[in-house]
Amino acid sequence: MKIEKLIHMANQIAGFFATQPISEEDKAVQIANHLSDFWDPRMRRALHDYLAQGGAGLDPLVCTAMAQLRRPASGSEDRAPDGC
Amino acid sequence: MKDLIIPWSDDRDLGTPARDGMPVTLTIDGQEITVPGGTSVMRAAALAGLSIPKLCATDSVEAFGSCRLCVVEIEGQRGTPASCTTPVAEGMHVRTQTPKIQKLRRGVMELYISDHPLDCLTCAANGACELQDMAGAVGLRDVRYTAGQNHFAPRQNGEANPAYIPQDDSNPYFTYDPAKCIVCSRCVRACEEVQGTFALTIEGSGFNSRVSAGTPEQDFLASDCVSCGACVAACPTATLQEKSVIEMGTPQRSVITTCAYCGVGCSFKAELNGDQLVRMTPYKNGKANRGHSCVKGRFAYGYAEHSDRILNPMIRDKISEPWREVSWDEALTFAAKRMRGIQETFGQKSIGVITSSRCTNEETYLVQKLARAVFGNNNTDTCARVCHSPTGYGLGQTFGTSAGTQDFDSVEHTDIAIIIGANPTDGHPVFASRLKKRLRAGAKLIVIDPRRTDIVRSAHIEAAHHLALRPGTNVAVVTAMAHVIVTEGLADETFIKDRCDWEEYTEYAEFAADPRHSPETTEKLTGVPANDLRAAARLFATGGNGAIYYGLGVTEHSQGSTTVIGIANLAMMTGNIGRPGVGVNPLRGQNNVQGSCDMGSFPHELPGYRHVKNADVRATFESAWGVPIDPEPGLRIPNMLDAAVDGSFKGLYCQGEDILQSDPDTKHVAAGLAAMECVIVHDLFLNETANYAHVFLPGSSFLEKDGTFTNAERRLNRVRKVMAPKNGYADWEVTQLLANAMGANWCYTQPAQIMEEIASTTPSFAGVTYAVLEEKGSVQWPCNADHPDGTPLMHVDGFVRGKGRFIHTEYIATDEKTGPRFPLLLTTGRILSQYNVGAQTRRTANTVWHDEDVLEIHPHDAEVRGIKEGDFVRLASRSGETALRATLTDRVSTGIVYTTFHHPDTQANVITTDYSDWATNCPEYKVTAVQVSLSNGPTEWQENYAAQAARSRRITPAAE
Numbered sequence A: 001m002k003i004e005k006l007i008h009m010a011n012q013i014a015g016f017f018a019t020q021p022i023s024e025e026d027k028a029v030q031i032a033n034h035l036s037d038f039w040d041p042r043m044r045r046a047l048h049d050y051l052a053q054g055g056a057g058l059d060p061l062v063c064t065a066m067a068q069l070r071r072p073a074s075g076s077e078d079r080a081p082d083g084c
Numbered sequence B: 001m002k003d004l005i006i007p008w009s010d011d012r013d014l015g016t017p018a019r020d021g022m023p024v025t026l027t028i029d030g031q032e033i034t035v036p037g038g039t040s041v042m043r044a045a046a047l048a049g050l051s052i053p054k055l056c057a058t059d060s061v062e063a064f065g066s067c068r069l070c071v072v073e074i075e076g077q078r079g080t081p082a083s084c085t086t087p088v089a090e091g092m093h094v095r096t097q098t099p100k101i102q103k104l105r106r107g108v109m110e111l112y113i114s115d116h117p118l119d120c121l122t123c124a125a126n127g128a129c130e131l132q133d134m135a136g137a138v139g140l141r142d143v144r145y146t147a148g149q150n151h152f153a154p155r156q157n158g159e160a161n162p163a164y165i166p167q168d169d170s171n172p173y174f175t176y177d178p179a180k181c182i183v184c185s186r187c188v189r190a191c192e193e194v195q196g197t198f199a200l201t202i203e204g205s206g207f208n209s210r211v212s213a214g215t216p217e218q219d220f221l222a223s224d225c226v227s228c229g230a231c232v233a234a235c236p237t238a239t240l241q242e243k244s245v246i247e248m249g250t251p252q253r254s255v256i257t258t259c260a261y262c263g264v265g266c267s268f269k270a271e272l273n274g275d276q277l278v279r280m281t282p283y284k285n286g287k288a289n290r291g292h293s294c295v296k297g298r299f300a301y302g303y304a305e306h307s308d309r310i311l312n313p314m315i316r317d318k319i320s321e322p323w324r325e326v327s328w329d330e331a332l333t334f335a336a337k338r339m340r341g342i343q344e345t346f347g348q349k350s351i352g353v354i355t356s357s358r359c360t361n362e363e364t365y366l367v368q369k370l371a372r373a374v375f376g377n378n379n380t381d382t383c384a385r386v387c388h389s390p391t392g393y394g395l396g397q398t399f400g401t402s403a404g405t406q407d408f409d410s411v412e413h414t415d416i417a418i419i420i421g422a423n424p425t426d427g428h429p430v431f432a433s434r435l436k437k438r439l440r441a442g443a444k445l446i447v448i449d450p451r452r453t454d455i456v457r458s459a460h461i462e463a464a465h466h467l468a469l470r471p472g473t474n475v476a477v478v479t480a481m482a483h484v485i486v487t488e489g490l491a492d493e494t495f496i497k498d499r500c501d502w503e504e505y506t507e508y509a510e511f512a513a514d515p516r517h518s519p520e521t522t523e524k525l526t527g528v529p530a531n532d533l534r535a536a537a538r539l540f541a542t543g544g545n546g547a548i549y550y551g552l553g554v555t556e557h558s559q560g561s562t563t564v565i566g567i568a569n570l571a572m573m574t575g576n577i578g579r580p581g582v583g584v585n586p587l588r589g590q591n592n593v594q595g596s597c598d599m600g601s602f603p604h605e606l607p608g609y610r611h612v613k614n615a616d617v618r619a620t621f622e623s624a625w626g627v628p629i630d631p632e633p634g635l636r637i638p639n640m641l642d643a644a645v646d647g648s649f650k651g652l653y654c655q656g657e658d659i660l661q662s663d664p665d666t667k668h669v670a671a672g673l674a675a676m677e678c679v680i681v682h683d684l685f686l687n688e689t690a691n692y693a694h695v696f697l698p699g700s701s702f703l704e705k706d707g708t709f710t711n712a713e714r715r716l717n718r719v720r721k722v723m724a725p726k727n728g729y730a731d732w733e734v735t736q737l738l739a740n741a742m743g744a745n746w747c748y749t750q751p752a753q754i755m756e757e758i759a760s761t762t763p764s765f766a767g768v769t770y771a772v773l774e775e776k777g778s779v780q781w782p783c784n785a786d787h788p789d790g791t792p793l794m795h796v797d798g799f800v801r802g803k804g805r806f807i808h809t810e811y812i813a814t815d816e817k818t819g820p821r822f823p824l825l826l827t828t829g830r831i832l833s834q835y836n837v838g839a840q841t842r843r844t845a846n847t848v849w850h851d852e853d854v855l856e857i858h859p860h861d862a863e864v865r866g867i868k869e870g871d872f873v874r875l876a877s878r879s880g881e882t883a884l885r886a887t888l889t890d891r892v893s894t895g896i897v898y899t900t901f902h903h904p905d906t907q908a909n910v911i912t913t914d915y916s917d918w919a920t921n922c923p924e925y926k927v928t929a930v931q932v933s934l935s936n937g938p939t940e941w942q943e944n945y946a947a948q949a950a951r952s953r954r955i956t957p958a959a960e
């Protein structure tokens, strides 16, 4: 998946939860829930991998949230010829 | 195919509209009858089964009392009052047939007939003409007047007759033949009262009075007429007559069905001769439309017969090849093999489906079932992704259910309506007519829209406030309204304490009260004058029953879901939920957007909005379908395209959608489609998406199948087959054939069985069966043991989720920003006569109203660019560029331009970007930074596109 787009989308989600009147931990939980509820595993996996490489440009809240999520097991579905 | 005789199918003309006063009992011709107070004697008689002759009265409009054919005698009253204008009274004794009355009536008829051409046998209304019927009913046997001055003879005494006006054929669907007009004014009243357009008047008086469309040539096409057909339906003679009836004769039978265009979901009578559709007339017992219609449903159905329609399956190995016509068998085997092959190579999740918001619930259900049960993944999405997915999220989070709260009848009790980001006179015309009727009766209106839409100001309607905000600032405006309501103490705290989470509310109130949300602060970014916004907020909070109607101008933004939440907050804090006249009402775009969402089209939800992560929900379907269900959400449409470009998504079955034209950032969509190895398009026409398809499965029109549509009020209406599918199969059958070709073992023999499966698996539909729909006409979900008759109003005693939730709505500017290169903001929308990507309406005579997309630009912005009315201009954004004609108008403010997306040769979506709603990925269609400049004609991209499209549509017919 084009990572710039995923970063933009993840940061948008963080942007919303950042404005909610809840603790930082809860924000991260909400973001994590949102990602696991609405993002296909291959999108989450791409974001995990990107984070593993440093995650430049990601909202810190996204990084905290991702830390709570398991990297979805690699299925065969992303066996793209040129990788992602 | 037999015609339906059902209890709710009585659609006799009762003469005058219904009333709802206290019961009154009277006697008519010796029969006692009790009717609501305020009812006319004419209607009371009709209800008792006695019909009083009439000409100028019809029950779609208020009585006028001009023809005097309906006179009666009433004991104790002098003279012969007109029964259409005389209300019933307790103990009244009425006689409808006495020698005196009969004589009077004959006299009236004699006068009418003396100025009417006697060509009944060749008249288009022969057999369906009320004048003819009345002449019979009153026993008219001769006409004593000799032809003197008249309106019908073109020449008289060898000279042109000055009173003769030739027929007006300008409207593509109906004619106006003044020679046959009896000046009953039913058409004028229908245009005013039912449609609310006020296009017609009666000009002159006495012998010289004529119906006029207000143009010198009596040219309907050039007039304000929007071709809704209300006047045609009201006309008792052949004066206003459908051209299809003139051509094909009067219809002999009818079938009740539902319009397949917009989310209003109007009921229609499809009137036929044999299996030839003669005309569609709005059905008066239809609960969404109450006998009204718009030009699309009423007249624009001819696309089903268009020569572009594809009736044979086709395949090709590569999209560079021409299509090959093949048998159904060959096409399905080819498709199944490819799809399975892709899965073998690229994994189970490398293929998916797109369900259609134009198809029936049953068809949609099967397509998502195909993904979940046969493909074994959750890669299913629907075009609602790109329109109302934020409604699902926003209302689900706040109220606990993803749907509008009211029925359309509710508008009759509204005192103050807010319309935000919707253009109902164009997008939802029948709802607009119902709203306008209420506005004329005194309700107030606030319009929040960057453009001055027609509802802001039109005949006898004027919005109290038009907040012309800058595109993309909805959240700021809605939150500023909350600021005013909270800080001025206008919130309905009793309601909130009772129905919502009070603590959350106080937090929200504190949030909204912050000066950064005040209208004075937000004015700078929204462009809405603070005073105006304050006045509007006060009016909404204090004006009585407040209802909010919204459309895609709310959802199709980076903050679409946040605005929906803000709207829900406004409704809750003013106590406007849970009774008639109030509520939060999303106006759905396509006919079955609601239904396609209900049926589990979204990749994270099984039918009934239940997340796939829930084991109990999965268990229900696992046991019904006998397969395991993937607990992980699948790809949404934009994600499918991204994954395709990426190489992990390779196959798509797309039913009744044209994503290449309708989805944003055309180049990206094209790249995604081009990267796939098997694109199956199932549609009526070779649409734009089909340019990239390998398999084409011909679809059936709504006239050719059975099923149900669910409209914006959650109402399930029946779609009934009126003719056999021209392509051989209804769409649900095609999906079943594909599933079975891929190894499934489905054996539905009729859509009713699919509905049974839906009801048995989905609690909110548990009580829905075709038998119930037959009996009641329609039901609104939830329909189950708790609500056997369905649910017109939601959240009456409590929210579906329990307590209503207030969620904070901080304005976050979109990243799509204007700058020196792209200084203007483009916003998009649609117009009345065309529908969505136009695949259907472009193939009807509706093109006389709109044959190309044009760019609306403010005269000031045009002037600095040297642009004049009608010039060809280049419209460019960071995504792409196109060219189209400009029109100068102050409907849009400076800095904003607007266009529609109905025509593929313009492809407005080349311009739109890939930004989307934060929660749902609903694309941000409504805000794109653009530049506009003069140009000579189509861009290179447009020319290449047209060439590619033409190449891709070549067909090699099957060998005989």
Ligand code: SF4
Pocket (backbone or CB within 6 Å): B180, B181, B182, B183, B184, B185, B186, B187, B188, B211, B234, B235, B236, B237, B239, B240
């Ligand atoms: S056009 Fe028809 S409805 Fe209108 S006044 Fe003439 S006869 Fe009546």
Ligand code: SF4
Pocket (backbone or CB within 6 Å): B187, B190, B191, B192, B195, B197, B198, B199, B200, B224, B225, B226, B227, B228, B229, B230, B231, B232
């Ligand atoms: S078609 Fe509709 S808008 Fe046009 S004149 Fe008749 S009632 Fe009015």
Ligand code: SF4
Pocket (backbone or CB within 6 Å): B259, B260, B261, B262, B263, B264, B265, B266, B289, B293, B294, B295, B296, B297, B298, B428, B429, B430, B431
């Ligand atoms: S397009 Fe909408 S308003 Fe028009 S007839 Fe169809 S359902 Fe009714």
Ligand code: FES
Pocket (backbone or CB within 6 Å): B053, B054, B055, B056, B057, B064, B065, B066, B067, B068, B069, B070, B071, B082, B083, B084, B085
């Ligand atoms: S029908 Fe009553 S006056 Fe014409």
